[in-house]
Amino acid sequence: MPDSYSDQVIDWLVDEGYDTCFFLAGGNIMHLLNAARTRIRCIPVIHEVAAGIGTEYFNAARSSESGKAFALVTAGPGVTNIVTAMAGAYMESRELLVVAGQVKSTDLAGAELRQRGIQEVDACALAGPVTKATLQIDSPLPREEVMSVVRSASEGRHGPVLIDFCLDAQASAPIADSGRSESHGSERATSADEALMSQIAVVAESVQRSKRPIVLLGGGVSRALAREVVPSMEALGLPVATTWNALDRIDYASPVNFGRPDTWGMRWANILLQQADLIVAVGARLSLQQTGFNWQSFAPLAEIVHVDIDESELAKLHPRKDTRIYADAGVFLRALLPMLTSSEHWSAWRSLGRQVKTTLPLDDPGNVTGSGFLSPYVFVEALSDVLTSEDILIPCSSGGASTVLMQAFRQKAGQTVLNNKALASMGYGLSGAIGATLANPQRRVVLVEGDGGFAQNLQELGTVKAQKLNLKVFIYENKGYASIRMTQRNYFGGAYVGCDEDTGVGFPDWELLARSYGIPAVQLSPDRIFDDTRVTSLMDDPGSALFVVPLDPEQTYYPKITSRIESSGTMSSNPLHLMTPELPPAIAHQVMPYLTKGDA
Secondary structure, eight states: OOSSHHHHHHHHHHHTTEEEEEEOOOGGGHHHHHHHHTTSEEEEOSSHHHHHHHHHHHHHHSOTTSOEEEEEEOSTHHHHHHHHHHHHHHHTTOOEEEEEEEOOGGGOOTTTOSOOSTTOOOHHHHHGGGOSEEEEESSOOOHHHHHHHHHGGGSSSOOEEEEEEEHHHHHSOOOOOOOOOOOOSOOOOSSOOHHHHHHHHHHHHHHHHOSSEEEEEOTTSOHHHHHHHHHHHHHHTOOEEEOGGGGGGSOTTOTTBOOOOSTTSOHHHHHHHHHOSEEEEESOOOOHHHHOSOGGGSSTTOEEEEEESOHHHHHSOSSOOSEEEEOOHHHHHHHHGGGOOOOGGGHHHHHHHHHHHHHSOSSOTTOOOOTTSOOHHHHHHHHHHHOOTTOEEEEOSSSHHHHHHHHHOOOOTTOEEOOOTTTOOTTHHHHHHHHHHHHOTTSOEEEEEEHHHHHTTGGGHHHHHHHTOOEEEEEEESSBOHHHHHHHHHHHTTOOOSSBGGGTOOOOOHHHHHHHTTOOEEEOOTTTTTOSHHHHHHHHSSSOEEEEEEOOTTOOOOSBOOEEEOTTSOEEEOOTTOOBSOOOHHHHHHHOHHHHSOOO
16 A cells, blocks of 8 residues: 555556656655655666656557556756757657656745745656646646646657646655556557548559559558568569668568668668659658758658648658558558559569669778778678577667768668667667667667767766676767768868867767776777677677777768858759769769659
8 A cells, every 4th residue: 555645656557557767866756756665666867857758768668568668756956968869859759758756846946936945846847848748746636637647748749748736745645546547648549541542542552553552651650560571572573761760661672672761761762762753751740850951852752641630740841742641650550551553564664763772882992991990881881690589789879870871781671770860869879778778688689879979978988887788889989079070071171170189079988988887998900899708708798898999089971962052152052962072973874864864
């Protein structure tokens, strides 16, 4: 029986499937933490942002049989420190429950004062723009009122929610509880109604009629749904491309895999997407990252069908859309695919796809790597070979360590690949990898992050050590912020500032730092990479290890979409298929027949 309202609320969360919390202890959550420690697994972290990121990745990487996690943070800085994590989860449409402590209800400042209670901030006001819902509990509330907010995180388009919990309410006596009730929120339909079926039938006719179709899968297509529907697409011979968030939904080697188009995408995937005559985008919000900043030139030959669960995404004016369908990805795909039959006139399109894929290398010939350094593209291709179908890969969320993986990694069926690109915040990798590892203790997790990003949350190496995680960390060591350095080189003639050790940004000896936490570390050899017994033994043995990847500070990252500063000060960008460096004319005509000769 619960002794306090805090006990009662934690019991309610357990009933909802929560069995883990990431937390940093504080006085304003003392009752909640005391309740949680006897009921669920509690994972302490060093910084509150790690609690939020770890929770997001835990939930995103967990199997369907696993329990869920929430983040528990104290008032004031506990809340301000986790706002970045809430923003990232909001933009990526991922479930994240944050339970935050608050001062006593009698100490709340109200509308007139900036602060009355010690460490008091208006958590709901801070979190409001980056959450689906917020709730302040200043006195005990009924189960349904609290749980309806909690459930909203996983209803419709997923996102974070915040419960702001006053200290005296936490300590209050339990209230009368009518028992667990089922969700009454905006549940997604499990089958299509008549009007939707009519829309889907029209799309099916378009797919059958098209000569060069591509189904673009986004993060709104869950891994479970992809395992269900991708075999049907392969049987049909229907080409599939994915966004970065859906990278692991299809095997790289699949004969219908048309790659990952993006502003920093695979050149061959961009070229194919731009030559499609029909694009059916499902669970992909068609962001500027996806279409390119020159979105007016996105898919110039294609009819575009956009399927999304968020009507705001459908209504936005970029890019052009010929058909908008408001539907759950699962409902749409389960209805669409049985309407289709394999079409012979897609075979030439698949043949072109294979030709383009084999003609254009993942490591562009224009890349330059200095002597004594390891090319990040060579490293990623080697990593693709050594990782198994059971592994989880965590690319960091910004910079070369992220973009090279998105361009060059060859994923295997069964692998989980997870990052947070929408916010593109440095420092996400380690905390996210911790969450993914705790959600999957039986699997090996591999993190790849740049030294600049890793430095922003390196304190969580303490969490890695304390939790005895099977986590392998690869740090790109290039002595600074490669993306910032590249921007300053390309647009400002190499007028570097605040981007490396020569301009005031300092970094530790990574091997020494790892060993100070009791984590074994080794530097990779540019000549051997994984053909080294020290490396292979650390990769194969259970437990944590850190590997330093020596990168050239002047490493180039091609191909990319080039942007220019116009005389007006505005930026203009190339369309997706015209990446830098330009292709030789003969190769361009070979791989872009519909763009160089007109639609055949």
